[in-house]
Amino acid sequence: MTNGRPDDSRQNKNERREAAREKAKQLREQQRKKDIRNRAILFSGLGVVVIAIVVCVVLIVASSVKTAGPGPLNMASDGIKISQGSVAETTPALSAGQQPTPSATNAAGVLDIRVYIDYLCPYCGQFEATNLDQIGKWIESGAATYEVHPLSLLDRSSLGTKYSTRAANAAACVSNYSPNNFYDFSALLFSNQPAEGSSGLDDAKLQELAGQAGVGSADQINSCITNQDFKGWVADSTSRATTEPLPGSTVAKVTGTPTVLVDGQQYQGSLTDANAFANFVLQVSGQTSTATPTPTPAAG
Secondary structure: OOOOOOOOOHHHHHHHHHHHHHOOOOOOHHHHHHHHHHHHHHHHHHHHHHHHHHHHHHHHHHHHHHOOOOOOOOOOOOOOEEEEEEEEOOOOOOOOOOEEEEEEEEOOOOOOEEEOOOOOOHHHHHHHHHHHHHHHHHHOOOOEEEEEOOOHHHHHHHOOOOHHHHHHHHHHHHHOOHHHHHHHHHHHHHHHHOOOOOOOOOHHHHHHHHOOOOOOOHHHHHHHHHHHHHHHHHHHHHHHHHOOOOOOOOOOOOOOOOEEEEOOOEEOOOOOOOOHHHHHHHHHHHHOOOOOOOOOOOOO
16 A cells, blocks of 8 residues: 655656766867867877978978178178189178177288278279279289278268168178179179269169079079168178277278278278279289289279
């Protein structure tokens, strides 16, 4: 007989069974969500790793083609020094805020000819047209080295194109990527010198002249010219040259271009008389070396 109450023990069993099923269901759902979350974390982690690898590769590639520093390679003195065979003295790039260091001292009997020039300066063009041929002979004979410091003093004279800066930057690009072609490139900038007061040569022409000089790494040089990678260095080196003493000389600063030094002594003679400059070189050298330059008679 029953007393009319529900079967509590049977109901409790059903409830417990249902509760167990519900608990199992909850556990399975929790595990499923956990698995999804773990997979998401795993794939996210893999994604981060892949992105990191890609970034590293990009940085490595970029570092292989980007410029070496705020300053160009081979211009640690703010100039590039050329010796026999048009071979440039190799030097590290100046880092941000670093002061330039003078070029290595020449061997005994080898003259150090150093020029501070602006590629738009007509007087620099006169000096180069008059003397570069005999300077080249002195370099090839081992009698002298030639150190060129490109400056930007005449930006105001190129109708807003800042040609002096762009040309000096182009010279720095060649120094950085193809230094042994610098001498020829610099000569081409002067043999194609635009008139003061003009807009100057455009970037495409500067790139063309670099190609004529036979540069290697042409793509990098072209990009360097277009992007003006060394524009900041040009401004800094120009400021240094026009406000600080010139190393190895008694010259307090550059006050005009060209400023020409031979073993630290400033040449102040005619810019259009090759014999005048050659005689000054002989005077400085004292004619004490078998490698001493000899004057080249002026044509005509």
